[in-house]
Amino acid sequence: xxxxxxxxxxxxxxxxxxxxxxxxxxxxxxxxxxxxxxxxxxxxxxxxxxxxxxxxxxxxxxxxxxxxxxxxxxxxxxxxxxxxxxxxxxxxxxxxxxxxxxxxxxxxxxxxxxxxxxxxxxxxxxxxxxxxxxxxxxxxxxxxxxxxxxxxxxxxxxxxxxxxxxxxxxxxxxxxxxxxxxx
Amino acid sequence: xxxxxxxxxxxxxxxxxxxxxxxxxxxxxxxxxxxxxxxxxxxxxxxxxxxxxxxxxxxxxxxxxxxxxxxxxxxxxxxxxxxxxxxxxxxxxxxxxxxxxxxxxxxxxxxxxxxxxxxxxxxxxxxxxxxxxxxxxxxxxxxxxxxxxxxxxxxxxxxxxxxxxxxxxxxxxxxxxxxxxxxxxxxxxxxxxxxxxxxxxxxxxxxxxxxxxxxxxxxxxxxxxxxxxxxxxxxxxxxx
Amino acid sequence: xxxxxxxxxxxxxxxxxxxxxxxxxxxxxxxxxxxxxxxxxxxxxxxxxxxxxxxxxxxxxxxxxxxxxxxxxxxxxxxxxxxxxxxxxxxxxxxxxxxxxxxxxxxxxxxxxxxxxxxxxxxxxxxxxxxxxxxxxxxxxxxxxxxxxxxxxxxxxxxxxxxxxxxxxxxxxxxxxxxxxxxxxxxxxxxxxxxxxxxxxxxxxxxxxxxxxxxxxxxxxxxxxxxxxxxxxxxxxxxxxxxxxxxxxxxxxxxxxxxxxxxxxxxxxxxxxxxxxxxxxxxxxxxxxxxxxxxxxxxxxxxxxxxxxxxxxxxxxxxxxxxxxxxxxxxxxxxxxxxxxxxxxxxxxxxxxxxxxxxxxxxxxxxxxxxxxxxxxxxxxxxxxxxxxxxxxxxxxxxxxxxxxxxxxxxxxxxxxxxxxxx
Ligand code: SF4
Ligand code: SF4
Numbered sequence: 017x018x019x020x021x022x023x024x025x026x027x028x029x030x031x032x033x034x035x036x037x038x039x040x041x042x043x044x045x046x047x048x049x050x051x052x053x054x055x056x057x058x059x060x061x062x063x064x065x066x067x068x069x070x071x072x073x074x075x076x077x078x079x080x081x082x083x084x085x086x087x088x089x090x091x092x093x094x095x096x097x098x099x100x101x102x103x104x105x106x107x108x109x110x111x112x113x114x115x116x117x118x119x120x121x122x123x124x125x126x127x128x129x130x131x132x133x134x135x136x137x138x139x140x141x142x143x144x145x146x147x148x149x150x151x152x153x154x155x156x157x158x159x160x161x162x163x164x165x166x167x168x169x170x171x172x173x174x175x176x177x178x179x180x181x182x183x184x185x186x187x188x189x190x191x192x193x194x195x196x197x198x199x
Numbered sequence: 200x201x202x203x204x205x206x207x208x209x210x211x212x213x214x215x216x217x218x219x220x221x222x223x224x225x226x227x228x229x230x231x232x233x234x235x236x237x238x239x240x241x242x243x244x245x246x247x248x249x250x251x252x253x254x255x256x257x258x259x260x261x262x263x264x265x266x267x268x269x270x271x272x273x274x275x276x277x278x279x280x281x282x283x284x285x286x287x288x289x290x291x292x293x294x295x296x297x298x299x300x301x302x303x304x305x306x307x308x309x310x311x312x313x314x315x316x317x318x319x320x321x322x323x324x325x326x327x328x329x330x331x332x333x334x335x336x337x338x339x340x341x342x343x344x345x346x347x348x349x350x351x352x353x354x355x356x357x358x359x360x361x362x363x364x365x366x367x368x369x370x371x372x373x374x375x376x377x378x379x380x381x382x383x384x385x386x387x388x389x390x391x392x393x394x395x396x397x398x399x400x401x402x403x404x405x406x407x408x409x410x411x412x413x414x415x416x417x418x419x420x421x422x423x424x425x426x427x428x429x430x431x432x433x434x435x436x437x438x439x
Numbered sequence: 440x441x442x443x444x445x446x447x448x449x450x451x452x453x454x455x456x457x458x459x460x461x462x463x464x465x466x467x468x469x470x471x472x473x474x475x476x477x478x479x480x481x482x483x484x485x486x487x488x489x490x491x492x493x494x495x496x497x498x499x500x501x502x503x504x505x506x507x508x509x510x511x512x513x514x515x516x517x518x519x520x521x522x523x524x525x526x527x528x529x530x531x532x533x534x535x536x537x538x539x540x541x542x543x544x545x546x547x548x549x550x551x552x553x554x555x556x557x558x559x560x561x562x563x564x565x566x567x568x569x570x571x572x573x574x575x576x577x578x579x580x581x582x583x584x585x586x587x588x589x590x591x592x593x594x595x596x597x598x599x600x601x602x603x604x605x606x607x608x609x610x611x612x613x614x615x616x617x618x619x620x621x622x623x624x625x626x627x628x629x630x631x632x633x634x635x636x637x638x639x640x641x642x643x644x645x646x647x648x649x650x651x652x653x654x655x656x657x658x659x660x661x662x663x664x665x666x667x668x669x670x671x672x673x674x675x676x677x678x679x680x681x682x683x684x685x686x687x688x689x690x691x692x693x694x695x696x697x698x699x700x701x702x703x704x705x706x707x708x709x710x711x712x713x714x715x716x717x718x719x720x721x722x723x724x725x726x727x728x729x730x731x732x733x734x735x736x737x738x739x740x741x742x743x744x745x746x747x748x749x750x751x752x753x754x755x756x757x758x759x760x761x762x763x764x765x766x767x768x769x770x771x772x773x774x775x776x777x778x779x780x781x782x783x784x785x786x787x788x789x790x791x792x793x794x795x796x797x798x799x800x801x802x803x804x805x806x807x808x809x810x811x812x813x814x815x816x817x818x819x820x821x822x823x824x825x826x827x828x829x830x831x832x833x834x835x836x837x838x839x840x841x842x843x844x845x846x847x848x849x850x851x852x853x854x855x856x857x858x859x860x861x862x
Contacts, residue, residue: 022470048594052541055548055587075576083583087613090590094606146572148633226787236771238834240502245839247846247856249504256862 027067034060051086051093058082072147262339262377270322270337273315274380275355279334279370282310282362286326286335294319295326299362308362317343318351332367338377353383480557488707489519495766497861502770506862514861523700531696534597541595545588546694546701552584553705556712561635563725563751564735574635575623578716579616582671585705586612589680589690592702596693604689607777608673608680614781615670615677618788622664625657625792625799626650626720639724640732651721652820653813654806656798661721663792665761668713670784673706674765676772679780714761715754722757725750 037056044050058081065074155163214220253261265271287295298312327336345351363370450468493508493516500507509515533542559574561567571577586609593605627633629650630641642648651661670677681689691702718724726732727750735746775783806812839854846854856862 046538048538049541052587052591059584071571071573072576075573075580078580079576079583082587083580083613083616087583087586087590087609090587090594091606091609094590094594094602146634148572222786226791233768233772234831235834237767238831239838240767240771241831241835242838243502243504244498244858245835245856246501246504246842246854247852248501248506248862250500250506250862252506252862 023067027064030060030063030067032060033057034064047093047096048090051089054086054089055082058086070147072151262341265339265341267339269339269341270324270327271340272317272338272343272380273320273326273335273353274338274340274376275313275315275335276374276379277310277313277334277355277360278363279332279367279373280310280313280363281332281334282308283331285329285331289325289329291323291325292319292321300359302359302361305361309359310356310362311359313355315353315355316351317353318348332370333373336373336376338380340377340380353380355379355383481554483562484554484557484704484708484711487711488704489523490516491707491710491762492522492703493519495769498763498766499770501858502767509861526700526703527697529696531698532693534693536597537693538595538597541591542597542693543595543698545592545595546698546705548588548591549585549705550588550701552581552586552588553708553712555581555584557708559635560712560715561639561719561724562754563747564727564732566725566747566751567636570634570636573633575627575633575638575716575720578712579620579623582709582712583612583616585709592690592694596690598693600686600688600692601690603686604680604692607686608690611673611677611679611780612671614784615667615788618784618792619664619667619671621789621792621796622660622667623716623720625660625796628796628799628803629653629657635719635724639719639726642723642726644723644726644728644730646723646824647817647821648726649721649723652817652824654799654802654816655820656795656802657721658820658823660792660795660799661717663788663795664721665713665717667784667788667792668717669765669768670780672709672713672765674710675769676774677780678769678774679777682774710762710765711758714758714765717761718754718757722761724757725754727753 034057037053037058037060040053041050041057044053058077062074062077062081065071065077214224251257251261251264262271282297282299284297287293287297294316296312296314296316297310299308299310301307302309322337324337330336343351448468450472496518497507497509497515499505507515508518511517511521533539556578558569559567559571559577561570589608589612590605593602593608596602626638630638632638632641642650646652650657652658673680679685679689681691686692691699694702727735727746730746735743735750738746802816806816843854846852
């Protein structure tokens with residue numbers, strides 16, 4: 017397909033969206049704005065996935081990150097006390113360690129990217145084949161062990177959350193457990 | 200000791216919370232009650248609406264649907280008013296303004312002004328009860344919209360007129376309630392151009408059963424002795 | 440090949456006499472066609488969402504023995520236009536203490552989320568903006584933008600009612616996304632694809648070919664999807680985010696004018712999306728009874744256009760029936776309490792929808808499609824559906840008859856006043 021110009025333009029637009037979002041997250045004075053700016057990053061990255069013909073990954077990115085993670089972050093931020101005050105947001109610990117961490121992370125990402133794809137441009141076809149069934153098949157055949165391990169991990173997390181929550185509830189409710197439930 | 204009544208075991212007793220039976224009972228109840236509710240609301244799609252579409256799409260004027268004792272805009276029949284000033288005195292707000300004088304030529308009393316400020320009136324009904332001559336009364340008119348504030352003062356006397364000397368029984372029949380107002384406020388007269396708005400139709404309106412027939416003022420009652428009757432006076436046509 | 444590609448290719452071929460596969464500017468034609476398509480979809484939303492507000496108010500009126508708006512235009516059918524223009528002309532107020540950027544951006548985000556879903560709705564055999572491979576997941580994903588928008592509105596308004604409304608609606612949407620996804624998963628398992636056209640194609644035109652009557656588990660999944668869709672759309676009885684008796688109007692309380700209209704618009708558009716997804720996933724979508732999709736695809740000229748129009752009409756008709764049901768539910772059931780809402784979701788809908796998805800899997804493994812057991816199951820489910828419908832009609836008639844004589848005695852008129860006779 018000769019829409020490569022369009023793709024390039026789209027790529028830069030989406031990348032700009034993702035980067036702007038990330039910058040806003042880092043530099044915004046208000047922590048709520050930071051949390052909302054994550055939306056731009058997530059959507060931009062999802063758009064990049066879609067540009068790479070990874071439709072399932074793109075959709076799941078939106079679904080999980082926007083529909084789940086972002087909402088949870090927002091909940092946590094909104095339930096935090098004194099969230100309006102600017103000083104609650106982004107305290108700098110130290111410039112040198114931050115820089116070092118950033119460089120290390122960037123190096124890691126670049127190495128991974130070069131190792132995975134090499135120096136080439138990925139341009140998707142006009143009507144790419146669906147990635148849903150290959151991913152599904154791989155998940156349940158080649159990668160079934162990591163898949164199961166992750167699900168066990170999630171289960172453990174769930175159980176832990178329930179335990180903590182129920183323990184706190186029992187302590188907080190005290191003796192009035194009988195009367196609290198209206199029906 | 201008071202004997203305790205054993206608790207009646209209802210056939211629809213709620214199963215204990217948290218049991219499997221309660222769980223499925225809840226599901227069944229949710230579905231069946233939603234089903235019942237939906238069928239009730241659906242049946243209303245086939246029922247006649249109750250709304251009265253005031254002011255245009257109605258069978259008869261709203262004034263006719265109102266009860267006879269409705270306290271609408273006040274109205275004076277100057278043919279029956281003796282200018283006793285009872286109404287002016289009793290009005291707590293002073294909405295009624297009556298002026299009279301003696302005509303030096305004829306020596307008769309003349310009333311020069313009978314104003315009611317309906318913007319001030321609170322429709323308490325005291326003046327109507329006080330009037331012993333059935334001159335001042337509430338009508339069932341309520342659409343008293345006017346365009347300027349001074350129109351809210353109703354002038355029942357346009358030019359000085361002689362005050363009647365007749366006794367109540369000899370006086371002319373009370374004009375149909377509302378007919379005087381309709382001439383005074385254009386909106387009243389213009390209300391239902393398509394309908395013939397006749398006083399007879401008004402008088403023939405059903406009288407609520409609450410109204411006691413004994414409440415009519417005695418025709419020959421002297422001015423001072425008649426106590427204000429509790430119910431508002433019916434029109435003379437309706438009096439037995 | 441969907442209608443977008445077809446039209447774009449047609450444009451290139453006829454206007455520029457070029458082969459779309461090799462011509463270097465084909466993408467411009469695509470962009471133009473996509474833009475026009477988006478406008479058309481927007482027009483559909485507007486034309487649908489507007490009158491539905493009027494229809495809902497008329498229906499609500501009848502259900503409450505009232506009449507509803509009947510003054511603007513013939514039988515009041517232009518009421519929505521009057522309301523829309525009124526909203527448009529109103530002042531767009533921004534509260535002084537509002538968090539401005541968030542406050543201003545929220546309505547657009549909500550609207551984008553709602554509108555995005557229209558891209559993959561198959562309105563007809565080939566009437567679809569983009570038949571994505573991950574269509575259903577895409578709908579679930581873009582509607583999560585709405586959650587962020589609502590939270591943004593709630594926070595940005597800097598009002599406690601708005602914040603309550605936003606947080607409530609976010610909690611509600613996130614929770615109910617689980618059962619609705621599981622119910623749709625049952626369908627996806629049956630169809631073996633996530634694309635909306637693929638799901639419609641896996642069904643047929645006749646009721647016994649619809650997914651809802653395939654087996655008991657899918658029937659249950661349909662009901663559960665419908666309930667969770669209503670909850671996701673913040674409609675009564677799950678309208679806690681805008682519960683006017685508790686938090687006045689919820690997340691949109693501080694909004695006025697055009698921005699408020701955007702929220703309303705999104706709500707009505709969402710009603711249509713809910714109904715459309717239920718239709719395409721469970722009720723056979725646009726499938727014309729007795730006409731196979733291949734025959735439609737092979738048809739030429741006006742026959743092709745006719746089939747498209749018929750399939751469009753069928754889809755819109757089914758969707759409208761569901762929309763009517765949603766409206767009726769709104770005027771029937773009272774609002775749930777917050778804890779009841781969460782109990783309904785997590786204790787009832789989530790396990791039951793998981794169970795129904797598992798049941799569908801089991802049946803797929805055990806029952807051969809087209810076999811005798813399959814047909815018995817379809818027949819039984821169809822019978823159940825008919826019985827429920829029959830019981831419903833009987834019940835409606837009984838409720839009506841119970842009051843008819845009394846009404847006659849009291850009013851001297853007949854109670855019967857059919858819905859098509861508009862007062
Ligand atoms: S009480 Fe009656 S009779 Fe006396 S002045 Fe008033 S209206 Fe006239
Ligand atoms: S109704 Fe009451 S307020 Fe009005 S004029 Fe009569 S006495 Fe005064």
